Amino acid sequence: MxxxxxxxxxxxxxxxxxxxxxxxxxxxxxxxxxxxxxxxxxxxxxxxxxxxxxxxxxxxxxxxxxxxxxxxxxxxxxxxxxxxxxxxxxxxxxxxxxxxxxxxxxxxxxxxxxxxxxxxxxxxxxxxxxxxxxxxxxxxxxxxxxxxxxxxxxxxxxxxxxxxxxxxxxxxxxxxxxxxxxxxxxxxxxxxxAENIGETSEDGMDEVLVSVGGGAVGAPLLQAASGARARGPLADRTWRLLVGANLGQTVDATEGMIVEPARADFRALLRNATLSISQAGYNTVVDTLCSADRAVLVPFGTDRETEQTDRALWLAERGLVAFVSAPELSAETLSAAIDRAIRGPSIRSFPPCDxxxxxxxxxxxxxxxx
The missing domain is CATH 3.40.50.2000 (Glycogen Phosphorylase B;)
Structure with missing residues (x-):
């Protein structure tokens, strides 16, 4: 062997x-x-x-x-x-x-x-x-x-x-x-x-799913999502925030929101959700392309760390997702991106990637x- x-x-x-x-x-x-x-x-x-x-x-x-x-x-x-x-x-x-x-x-x-x-x-x-x-x-x-x-x-x-x-x-x-x-x-x-996971879930149907991977740099996105909920076209939906084990701070749930740790059935939640809002790390994006209907990507990035920003921007150029850069992230810009994603085509309408x-x-x- x-x-x-x-x-x-x-x-x-x-x-x-x-x-x-x-x-x-x-x-x-x-x-x-x-x-x-x-x-x-x-x-x-x-x-x-x-x-x-x-x-x-x-x-x-x-x-x-x-x-x-x-x-x-x-x-x-x-x-x-x-x-x-x-x-x-x-x-x-x-x-x-x-x-x-x-x-x-x-x-x-x-x-x-x-x-x-x-x-x-x-x-x-x-x-x-x-x-x-x-x-x-x-x-x-x-x-x-x-x-x-x-x-x-x-x-x-x-x-x-x-x-x-x-x-x-x-x-x-x-x-x-x-x-x-x-x-x-x-x-x-x-x-x-990609993870070869065929799990199903009763949870997440028609929800907005907000995820930050392990959570180490996810606090700004969770804060913006909390503020964007009341401003956008999906305010009537349940918003499920997956905070990740490395977030380092607590996130309080308001009415219409569920806050919980990252889940093993993430792909099933993506399949059930109306919209995914996430960062643009490799694993999350692969899961999104495999399972999500529509998505907004908000990459972690710095002047030196360009990988997530490039991935999100280039996918947005292809029309697969909506995009908000880290320096521009706010409740208002995230709400506008949500609107673009909802009005745009479904990820499922594109040829599947390998x-x-x-x-x-x-x-x-x-x-x-x-």
Missing amino acids: SRVFFHVQHLLGIGHIRRAAVLARTLAASGFDVLLVSGGAPLRLDLGQARFHQLPPVRARDEGLRALSRLDGSPLDDAFRIERTRQLLELFRAEAPDVLITEQFPFGRTQLRFELLPLLEMAQARRPKPLIVSSVRDIVRRSMSLQRVQQAVDLCRRFDLILIHGDPTLIGFDRSFAGWEAIRTRAAYTGYI VNGAAATAALLHRRLS
Whole structure:
């Protein structure tokens, strides 16, 4: 049985680890012996037959995502980096995998070069050499400097395969990565990675569903949604706010509103809802494209973190969703976007995008190894 060593690091939200868990579970079900190695805060994950290893955890120090800290907020020192790297390399040596997957690197996670570059060097030196694979989202940070783009291109030469978990008929990787022409011969689109969940729910019928993923940066959207409810065309509907475990503050329900934690039957709630209002993280958008009727996307974004804003804007350009940028978010602008979404076409009227990314990844890796 071929072994897969899959490195993933979530820093602020939980989208990266959720997507990696789906991929690890699918790879294991297809016959791989998978070890998912996580460097972020511990979470409960459904990994199926895949195994799991927790590195000493780190997180982003703040929303800027430039610096790392321990979970208690204390900065990383050289001793911590050396010890974590030692543990990672010893684990890799013991596993002797046939496939090494780095999630988002070298297009992101550059704060982890202290451990990922030695990991790449060890993989390249090992005989027989494992297949070295990068697993990356549909969109990367478009604010990369030209120097940073060139560094990513140079590092890609150490990889045998770049797996882009997106659908080029919807959003091409070249729209966000300026070095596309230099890596395209190593790259393969897999389709989006989606949870294969067929759950049903009695809840949420004809409601407005407001969600913020894990909730770490969701407070402004929840506040705006609370203010927009009375102003827009859906004031007579029940509004269900899913606050996420990492919100860090309470949200009070007013008349006509339900406030509750994020739910495992999110896709079923989307199918039942009249409208979804959410941020524009990868997993939420994939769920929205699969299940929602109409949607408003309000991306988390900064001058540096452009991924969610680009995803929401480019989908809005295609007419699939309505869009409000983070700097413009208010009860008034959100209400106007709700009106645009209700008057616009249903997402279900568009051709479906490719969401077979997990199974396609497994099939592609089996072919490459054979």
